[in-house]
Amino acid sequence: MNGFVWGLIVGLAAGLLIAIAALIGVWWERKVAAKIQMRLGPQEAGPAGLLQTLADTIKLVLKEDITPNQADEPIFRFAPFLVFVPCAAALAVVPFATGWAPFNIASSALFFLAVPALSVIGILLAGWSSRNTYASIGGVRGAAQMISYELPRTLSVLSLCLLAGSISTVGIRDAWRWWWIPLTAVGFLVYFIASIAELNRGPFDLPEAESELVAGYFADYSGIRWAIFMMVEYGGMVAASLFGAALFFGGGLGLPGALGAVVFVILACTLATVMIWVKWTFPRMRPDQLMGLAWKVLTPMALVQLLVVGAVIAWL
Amino acid sequence: MTLQIESRTPALDDAGHPVEELVLNVGPSHPSTHGVGRMIVHLDGDVVVKVTPVIGYLHRGIEKMAENRTYLQIVPLTDRLDYVGSMYANWAYCRAVERLAGIRVPERAEYLRVIVCELQRIASHMMSIGSSAADTGAFSMFIYTFDVREGVVELFENLCGSRLTYNYVRPGGVSKDVPEGWTDDVLAFTGSLGPRLDELDRLFFGNTITRGRLKGVGVLSPEDAVAWGASGPAVRGSGVNWDLRQHRAYSVYPRMEFDVVVGERGDAYDRARVRLLECYESAKIIEQCIAQMRAGAIMTEGLPRLLAPPVGEAYDHIESARGSLGVYLVSDGSERPYRMKVRSPAFCNLALLPLLAVGHTLPDLVVILGSLDPVFGEVDR
Numbered sequence: 001m002n003g004f005v006w007g008l009i010v011g012l013a014a015g016l017l018i019a020i021a022a023l024i025g026v027w028w029e030r031k032v033a034a035k036i037q038m039r040l041g042p043q044e045a046g047p048a049g050l051l052q053t054l055a056d057t058i059k060l061v062l063k064e065d066i067t068p069n070q071a072d073e074p075i076f077r078f079a080p081f082l083v084f085v086p087c088a089a090a091l092a093v094v095p096f097a098t099g100w101a102p103f104n105i106a107s108s109a110l111f112f113l114a115v116p117a118l119s120v121i122g123i124l125l126a127g128w129s130s131r132n133t134y135a136s137i138g139g140v141r142g143a144a145q146m147i148s149y150e151l152p153r154t155l156s157v158l159s160l161c162l163l164a165g166s167i168s169t170v171g172i173r174d175a176w177r178w179w180w181i182p183l184t185a186v187g188f189l190v191y192f193i194a195s196i197a198e199l200n201r202g203p204f205d206l207p208e209a210e211s212e213l214v215a216g217y218f219a220d221y222s223g224i225r226w227a228i229f230m231m232v233e234y235g236g237m238v239a240a241s242l243f244g245a246a247l248f249f250g251g252g253l254g255l256p257g258a259l260g261a262v263v264f265v266i267l268a269c270t271l272a273t274v275m276i277w278v279k280w281t282f283p284r285m286r287p288d289q290l291m292g293l294a295w296k297v298l299t300p301m302a303l304v305q306l307l308v309v310g311a312v313i314a315w316l
Numbered sequence: 317m318t319l320q321i322e323s324r325t326p327a328l329d330d331a332g333h334p335v336e337e338l339v340l341n342v343g344p345s346h347p348s349t350h351g352v353g354r355m356i357v358h359l360d361g362d363v364v365v366k367v368t369p370v371i372g373y374l375h376r377g378i379e380k381m382a383e384n385r386t387y388l389q390i391v392p393l394t395d396r397l398d399y400v401g402s403m404y405a406n407w408a409y410c411r412a413v414e415r416l417a418g419i420r421v422p423e424r425a426e427y428l429r430v431i432v433c434e435l436q437r438i439a440s441h442m443m444s445i446g447s448s449a450a451d452t453g454a455f456s457m458f459i460y461t462f463d464v465r466e467g468v469v470e471l472f473e474n475l476c477g478s479r480l481t482y483n484y485v486r487p488g489g490v491s492k493d494v495p496e497g498w499t500d501d502v503l504a505f506t507g508s509l510g511p512r513l514d515e516l517d518r519l520f521f522g523n524t525i526t527r528g529r530l531k532g533v534g535v536l537s538p539e540d541a542v543a544w545g546a547s548g549p550a551v552r553g554s555g556v557n558w559d560l561r562q563h564r565a566y567s568v569y570p571r572m573e574f575d576v577v578v579g580e581r582g583d584a585y586d587r588a589r590v591r592l593l594e595c596y597e598s599a600k601i602i603e604q605c606i607a608q609m610r611a612g613a614i615m616t617e618g619l620p621r622l623l624a625p626p627v628g629e630a631y632d633h634i635e636s637a638r639g640s641l642g643v644y645l646v647s648d649g650s651e652r653p654y655r656m657k658v659r660s661p662a663f664c665n666l667a668l669l670p671l672l673a674v675g676h677t678l679p680d681l682v683v684i685l686g687s688l689d690p691v692f693g694e695v696d697r
Contacts, residue, residue, distance in 0.1 A: 037459040133340050137678070202453055203525055212682050214347060283525045284453030286679045287362060 082122030138216025548639025
């Protein structure tokens with residue numbers, strides 16, 4: 001098949017996956033948060049409130065798409081897509097099955113680390129073009145935070161690349177062995193924390209810190225463009241969970257067909273649920289503490305992990 | 317009316333040029349201004365160089381309205397002062413009226429007043445801790461503290477029919493005696509309070525991120541606390557042992573055994589934790605009150621429908637959840653006060669904000685404001 005056509009299909013599928021993930025993810029997050037907070041959560045629309053997100057989406061699509069007078073209109077209207085596309089692109093290299101990813105490129109691990117990081121440009125532009133002080137502060141915070149957390153996240157995945165002898169996500173997953181779990185436990189922790197920070201989710205949701213910045217970089221967005229920002233959060237959560245489950249936990253490798261897929265999905269859902277749990281339990285950090293965590297704690301931890309993995313490989 | 321702190325030198329960069337400041341308007345409609353507070357914040361990067369609280373968005377002229385109402389009609393107005401601690405304003409006002417008119421209050425009414433006010437303290441402190449937690453992003457904690465508060469609100473609903481504006485304490489006593497089984501409900505509530513507070517303590521104050529966010533933020537020295545007229549948890553958090561319930565013991569507080577909780581460092585963490593620990597003490601006081609309370613009248617006999625105190629003036633104060641809440645009344649001998657003035661602890665504590673916030677970052681500003689626990693109904697009056 002023509003690569004361009006395949007690219008279109010994968011792009012559509014990724015968009016669809018993110019939309020579905022957001023639909024279910026929002027519902028699941030609301031249910032988990034409700035459980036944590038001794039509430040019931042959505043329950044009127046559809047069975048157990050499953051259709052609540054759909055209703056909300058319809059409402060959001062029908063709402064007026066406001067562009068503030070002061071805003072830099074073309075950039076303001078374009079920024080949500082700049083955030084969305086890199087997030088969707090990351091899904092193209094998820095090793096869904098043994099030896100298979102939608103796009104099996106040789107350096108897909110780098111692709112997966114580098115491309116979602118591009119969404120920082122969208123966040124910065126969204127904050128900047130709003131011509132709103134809150135949004136500007138949120139955008140700048142987002143840029144600082146995402147760039148800082150790139151480093152520990154990349155280093156933690158590098159340990160896996162070293163173990164697998166490959167910088168392809170498919171290669172890492174296929175080379176996965178069970179004893180990687182204890183060996184890369186620290187690396188996984190770094191990856192997980194850095195991923196939450198990359199997604200701007202609590203306790204690292206500083207760019208959109210509700211209690212200080214109201215909604216941060218998307219404070220002035222409404223309707224469907226606002227919904228895109230929300231979808232990116234869930235899309236990013238899905239991507240981070242899928243990669244975490246596939247690379248660090250093997251994603252059900254070696255299990256026959258459907259069982260492997262089920263284990264993979266369960267692993268990914270567990271990681272996403274832990275992210276939700278963390279968000280609804282912890283307070284938010286302060287920008288300087290956030291930077292301190294990235295540079296003083298997570299980066300050294302990832303480096304030590306890399307050293308340990310290197311030593312183990314040399315010893316093997 | 318704005319409060320200006322002008323004694324600051326403009327921030328200079330390395331080359332000695334004044335730094336261009338970012339002016340951020342926070343409020344009056346903002347998630348963490350605790351109502352309709354407004355602050356004009358000048359930022360140098362992320363650091364607050366100047367903050368000007370702007371108040372008056374909830375000014376209803378309650379003190380002026382009081383001049384056109386009879387003494388009994390003013391009680392519902394006082395409900396609207398500190399709307400998360402209505403019982404205090406009721407009581408402070410009634411004490412001033414009673415002092416003015418020379419009314420003696422039956423003992424049972426005094427016990428009931430102490431019980432409801434200590435319950436109110438638990439409710440108010442829970443609200444404060446919860447919103448402090450929400451300011452730092454821990455929204456679940458907010459729900460947990462509101463769950464505790466809900467217990468108090470339900471007790472009040474059973475007692476006087478209202479959940480927010482109680483109109484319960486009246487000149488001469490209280491409006492209603494307790495319904496059947498109410499004291500048992502109160503004891504059940506205070507009995508279960510300890511473990512619930514322990515849990516909140518571990519969840520919020522034991523959390524590393526919370527400690528990082530609250531400790532060392534907005535440090536108020538004991539000298540400044542006294543000089544600026546801070547009261548309540550704001551002054552006790554700085555280690556100043558000052559509590560009207562003990563040091564100007566009124567009502568039946570002299571018969572109560574309880575400790576005044578004081579902090580050490582005077583930061584946002586200590587102020588918030590003093591509030592949590594005070595809830596334990598409140599529970600102790602409530603239990604003692606119920607043990608000591610005897611049947612009897614709840615309202616002074618033979619009070620006229622229209623009180624007309626003799627010409628004169630009176631001031632009385634109580635320890636509210638926010639600090640020393642005082643009411644000053646002037647009577648010209650008619651059935652309406654000539655003047656009423658409320659000494660609002662929330663107002664006095666809010667004045668500390670510029671002192672505490674300068675030099676901290678924007679996220680800290682929100683935490684500091686929350687730690688002062690302003691209620692704008694009482695600030696603006």
